[in-house]
Amino acid sequence: MTKAIQIAIDGPAAAGKSTIAKIVAEKLGYIYIDTGAMYRAITLKALNEGINLGSNEEAGALLVKTEIDLIPVEGGQKVLLDGKDVSEEIRSQHVTKAVSQMAAHELVRKRMVELQQKLAEDRGVVMDGRDIGTHVLPGAALKVFMSATVEERARRRFEENKKRDILTPLVELQEEIAMRDKMDSEREVAPLKQAQDAVFLDTTPLTIAEAAEAILKLAQERLMA
Numbered sequence: 001m002t003k004a005i006q007i008a009i010d011g012p013a014a015a016g017k018s019t020i021a022k023i024v025a026e027k028l029g030y031i032y033i034d035t036g037a038m039y040r041a042i043t044l045k046a047l048n049e050g051i052n053l054g055s056n057e058e059a060g061a062l063l064v065k066t067e068i069d070l071i072p073v074e075g076g077q078k079v080l081l082d083g084k085d086v087s088e089e090i091r092s093q094h095v096t097k098a099v100s101q102m103a104a105h106e107l108v109r110k111r112m113v114e115l116q117q118k119l120a121e122d123r124g125v126v127m128d129g130r131d132i133g134t135h136v137l138p139g140a141a142l143k144v145f146m147s148a149t150v151e152e153r154a155r156r157r158f159e160e161n162k163k164r165d166i167l168t169p170l171v172e173l174q175e176e177i178a179m180r181d182k183m184d185s186e187r188e189v190a191p192l193k194q195a196q197d198a199v200f201l202d203t204t205p206l207t208i209a210e211a212a213e214a215i216l217k218l219a220q221e222r223l224m225a
């Protein structure tokens with residue numbers, strides 16, 4: 001395979017985007033970029049510094065003095081915030097509950113999109129998020145909008161949390177996921193929505209292997225085109 005393409009995977013919380021994106025990137029020898037991790041990292045810093053999460057200006061000013069790096073490692077990526085590994089910390093409920101408010105700011109999104117586009121320049125890439133097909137990589141050769149029922153997504157996140165000793169009740173997780181989807185879909189700047197030319201994939205009845213296979217098949221078709 002000589003040609004390399006850009007693959008954009010968007011969808012609501014806990015649909016399986018990052019799990020599948022990692023597998024697809026590994027199979028194709030592409031880099032994987034988890035854009036949600038970048039929004040989580042700046043949210044962690046905002047919480048630590050006590051800035052007003054509702055202020056676009058304060059959020060923008062914070063970003064200017066912040067360095068976020070995504071380092072590819074085996075099986076995924078490491079997230080560095082001002083040089084410190086925060087890969088685990090950014091998954092806490094504390095950050096999860098605040099991230100959609102921070103990600104709604106125009107100044108935050110502008111800077112993140114610039115960084116993401118730079119990371120994807122001239123290479124085979126699988127990038128997952130909420131606005132990748134619509135704003136970050138509008139020319140991506142393959143766009144997938146991945147979803148699953150909110151019940152199934154909450155169940156999956158519950159199982160994942162258990163392995164990390166996070167014991168948030170299922171019903172609370174489902175509420176948090178539904179609230180975040182609503183905020184992400186209703187914000188003014190680059191809301192979560194399916195790009196016109198994206199393929200819709202409902203992963204509710206699929207295993208991880210089946211969902212990855214479906215996307216790899218679409219990628220092969222684009223690579224042959």
Ligand SMILES: Nc1ncnc2c1ncn2[C@@H]1O[C@H](COP(=O)(O)OP(=O)(O)O)[C@@H](O)[C@H]1O
Pocket residue numbers: 011012013014015016017018019020156157159160203206207208209211
């Ligand atoms: N098709 C699937 N079937 C079962 N579990 C899945 C499937 N896809 C993902 N998962 C699990 O669901 C959880 C959430 O997936 P994740 O990739 O983090 O979602 P997202 O990146 O969309 O938030 C993970 O624990 C993952 O292993």
Ligand SMILES: Nc1ccn([C@@H]2O[C@H](COP(=O)(O)OP(=O)(O)O)[C@@H](O)[C@H]2O)c(=O)n1
Pocket residue numbers: 012013014015035036037039040099100101103104128129130131132180184
């Ligand atoms: N491209 C992106 C990626 C994430 N985000 C924001 O970041 C949050 C966390 O994204 P994530 O992908 O880590 O979330 P999970 O689906 O893994 O829970 C989302 O709920 C959005 O508010 C965004 O606005 N745009």
